[in-house]
Amino acid sequence: MYDLVVVGAGIVGLASAREVLSRRPGLKVAVIDKEPRIAAHQTGHNSGVIHSGIYYAPGSLKARLCVTGSRELYAYCDERGIPTERCGKVIVATDPSELGRLRALHRRGLANGVPGLELIGPERLREIEPHCAGVAAIWSPVTGIVDYVQVAHHYALDIRDAGGEIHTGRELVGLRRLSDRIVLETTAGDLESARVITCAGLHADRVAALSGGAREPVIVPFRGDYWQLAPRARHLCRNLIYPVPDPSFPFLGVHATRRIGSGEVWLGPNAVLAFSREGYGRFQVRARDLAESLSHPGFRRLARRYWRTGALELWRDYSRRAFWRSVRRLLPPVELEDMVPGPSGVRAQALDPSGLLVDDFVVEAHDGRVLHVRNAPSPAATSSLAIARLVAERAAKVFGDSFREPG
Numbered sequence: 207m208y209d210l211v212v213v214g215a216g217i218v219g220l221a222s223a224r225e226v227l228s229r230r231p232g233l234k235v236a237v238i239d240k241e242p243r244i245a246a247h248q249t250g251h252n253s254g255v256i257h258s259g260i261y262y263a264p265g266s267l268k269a270r271l272c273v274t275g276s277r278e279l280y281a282y283c284d285e286r287g288i289p290t291e292r293c294g295k296v297i298v299a300t301d302p303s304e305l306g307r308l309r310a311l312h313r314r315g316l317a318n319g320v321p322g323l324e325l326i327g328p329e330r331l332r333e334i335e336p337h338c339a340g341v342a343a344i345w346s347p348v349t350g351i352v353d354y355v356q357v358a359h360h361y362a363l364d365i366r367d368a369g370g371e372i373h374t375g376r377e378l379v380g381l382r383r384l385s386d387r388i389v390l391e392t393t394a395g396d397l398e399s400a401r402v403i404t405c406a407g408l409h410a411d412r413v414a415a416l417s418g419g420a421r422e423p424v425i426v427p428f429r430g431d432y433w434q435l436a437p438r439a440r441h442l443c444r445n446l447i448y449p450v451p452d453p454s455f456p457f458l459g460v461h462a463t464r465r466i467g468s469g470e471v472w473l474g475p476n477a478v479l480a481f482s483r484e485g486y487g488r489f490q491v492r493a494r495d496l497a498e499s500l501s502h503p504g505f506r507r508l509a510r511r512y513w514r515t516g517a518l519e520l521w522r523d524y525s526r527r528a529f530w531r532s533v534r535r536l537l538p539p540v541e542l543e544d545m546v547p548g549p550s551g552v553r554a555q556a557l558d559p560s561g562l563l564v565d566d567f568v569v570e571a572h573d574g575r576v577l578h579v580r581n582a583p584s585p586a587a588t589s590s591l592a593i594a595r596l597v598a599e600r601a602a603k604v605f606g607d608s609f610r611e612p613g
């Protein structure tokens with residue numbers, strides 16, 4: 207019998223288990239994941255950017271936990287010898303019509319306490335990114351890059367060092383609450399635990415429902431496809447180049463990101479409805495996933511509101527030339543032939559019944575025994591250590607004395 211089972215060995219589940227164990231070293235903790243390896247989904251399919259916290263509504267969990275989380279992540283990686291680069295990033299207005307939004311974003315970043323932000327003109331932009339076109343930009347010197355799979359592996363090591371267990375290849379398929387324990391039915395047999403925390407990413411809603419929690423907010427999967435710059439064109443992007451985002455949409459727009467270690471430059475991701483929650487190919491369809499998205503009233507409202515944006519994104523997904531045009535706005539020297547196919551990722555985005563995308567992180571206590579992380583989209587990888595603290599604090603509050611820090 208465990209004191210705690212965490213469902214999901216992505217970066218959030220691993221960070222949370224690690225944090226609980228560091229507060230209460232004697233607890234018997236296990237993390238389970240349905241995949242044969244940890245970090246198999248969002249944590250292993252992302253841009254690898256350590257965000258600084260510019261974009262998020264002041265006072266929100268995203269804003270607070272990203273600013274502190276990024277600082278903590280750099281410190282953790284330094285301590286563990288995980289390579290990071292504080293290479294900085296530019297957010298570029300390519301047209302005077304974007305200047306108002308760029309300035310508003312700069313004010314937002316300052317309000318969030320992001321260090322070192324500067325509004326810069328075209329000359330300074332050219333010094334930082336010589337091939338980038340823009341009328342003005344925000345320079346964020348603390349934004350950086352890392353490999354989140356490596357970070358997740360180090361969290362897993364910490365868990366094991368503290369006596370915790372990680373069980374891969376174990377899918378949670380049912381959950382029974384008995385008076386004195388919870389029985390987790392998994393594909394590799396039952397486990398018993400006093401308390402459960404779920405961090406199931408793309409399956410957050412289904413796993414919450416399994417344990418008797420509310421089905422809403424549902425998860426809508428948004429796939430993001432990347433192209434890459436061919437090696438001969440990589441010099442066109444030194445570090446990280448982003449557009450001014452559409453404020454009504456939670457995604458950041460097609461950007462250029464240099465990858466740590468390999469020196470690859472990824473272009474993207476875009477954001478289209480994924481036809482399968484863990485489908486990384488454009489033509490991968492899972493009937494249940496697609497039917498659930500399309501039949502949800504909130505999704506239909508969302509689709510009605512954004513049909514134009516959605517149609518354009520879909521067109522850009524299938525048309526290399528349309529994608530190229532978005533890239534060329536930021537990096538005019540990129541030729542169509544410089545773009546080679548890249549990987550893809552699927553974002554878990556919570557949607558409420560009224561059709562609004564849930565913007566902030568959501569950690570919800572189901573009762574005194576189960577806690578759910580229901581929405582942990584970007585920048586949750588950056589913020590993982592800070593989210594973990596929030597989860598551990600909630601656990602201490604709702605799970606009782608054995609989860610409180612001694613003293």
Ligand SMILES: Cc1cc2nc3c(=O)[nH]c(=O)nc-3n(C[C@H](O)[C@H](O)[C@H](O)COP(=O)(O)OP(=O)(O)OC[C@H]3O[C@@H](n4cnc5c(N)ncnc54)[C@H](O)[C@@H]3O)c2cc1C
Nearest residue numbers: 214216217218240248249252253255378407551583586588
């Ligand atoms: C394309 C893309 C780009 C991104 N870029 C960035 C970025 O640059 N910077 C950043 O900070 N964030 C970024 N993000 C967001 C970031 O990757 C996620 O916020 C973060 O990885 C979420 O971690 P997680 O642990 O919640 O989810 P996941 O990593 O998806 O982990 C959830 C785990 O739960 C497991 N699971 C699900 N159901 C069950 C079940 N029934 N039983 C057992 N296990 C189960 C899954 O197998 C999975 O391993 C990006 C995301 C995407 C998709």
